[in-house]
Amino acid sequence: GENVEQHPSTLSVQEGDSAVIKCTYSDSASNYFPWYKQELGKGPQLIIDIRSNVGEKKDQRIAVTLNKTAKHFSLHITETQPEDSAVYFCAASMTGANSKLTFGKGITLSVRP
Amino acid sequence: GAVVSQHPSWVICKSGTSVKIECRSLDFQATTMFWYRQFPKQSLMLMATSNEGSKATYEQGVEKDKFLINHASLTLSTLTVTSAHPEDSSFYICSARPGTGVDEQYFGPGTRLTVT
Numbered sequence: 362g363e364n365v366e367q368h369p370s371t372l373s374v375q376e377g378d379s380a381v382i383k384c385t386y387s388d389s390a391s392n393y394f395p396w397y398k399q400e401l402g403k404g405p406q407l408i409i410d411i412r413s414n415v416g417e418k419k420d421q422r423i424a425v426t427l428n429k430t431a432k433h434f435s436l437h438i439t440e441t442q443p444e445d446s447a448v449y450f451c452a453a454s455m456t457g458a459n460s461k462l463t464f465g466k467g468i469t470l471s472v473r474p
Numbered sequence: 475g476a477v478v479s480q481h482p483s484w485v486i487c488k489s490g491t492s493v494k495i496e497c498r499s500l501d502f503q504a505t506t507m508f509w510y511r512q513f514p515k516q517s518l519m520l521m522a523t524s525n526e527g528s529k530a531t532y533e534q535g536v537e538k539d540k541f542l543i544n545h546a547s548l549t550l551s552t553l554t555v556t557s558a559h560p561e562d563s564s565f566y567i568c569s570a571r572p573g574t575g576v577d578e579q580y581f582g583p584g585t586r587l588t589v590t
Binding site for chain 1: 480505506508516517520525531567574577578579580581582583584586
């Protein structure tokens with residue numbers, strides 16, 4: 362089955378700096394890669410996703426890049442703000458009606474004001 | 475759009491009793507819903523996948539007789555924890571997929587279950 366690894370487990374940045382979170386996956390058949398943000402006591406929120414037919418996707422301060430050859434994808438947050446502090450999960454899955462997401466372990470991002 | 479709600483947001487129950495958690499898709503029809511549990515500072519663990527009108531598919535190691543899942547309509551799925559024990563205390567989160575041929579999953583706010 363799929364295995365998603367996420368590094369590092371914690372990341373602290375200064376407000377205004379950029380943050381990069383990297384994930385690797387094992388199953389070359391995976392072709393959908395979402396990123397979720399989870400604040401304390403809340404459910405995960407889908408913030409951006411990418412499919413295997415593109416290498417990069419951007420939405421305002423957030424971007425995701427995908428390298429299918431190397432089987433890794435990364436989340437880039439620019440101009441970080443304190444409200445970006447949360448746990449971020451990457452995930453991978455195949456497409457299809459009953460496809461299941463495999464999550465990484467999560468990374469705690471702290472943005473220092 | 476793509477809002478998922480859960481009820482209750484938290485519940486405390488006594489050991490041996492059963493608890494039902496509801497998951498609703500508010501502005502879309504969800505052909506597939508998923509149930510996860512999450513322990514503190516850990517990732518999400520998929521418990522089961524449910525499709526409207528059919529039996530849920532449980533992940534390996536998840537007791538189907540203990541965690542009863544019903545997906546009675548395109549907007550409602552329920553998880554019933556039967557004969558709850560303290561080790562069942564956890565954060566239960568549902569997600570919903572808005573239609574077939576769609577990859578995205580949208581998550582509910584979660585339900586904190588504490589069994590005393």
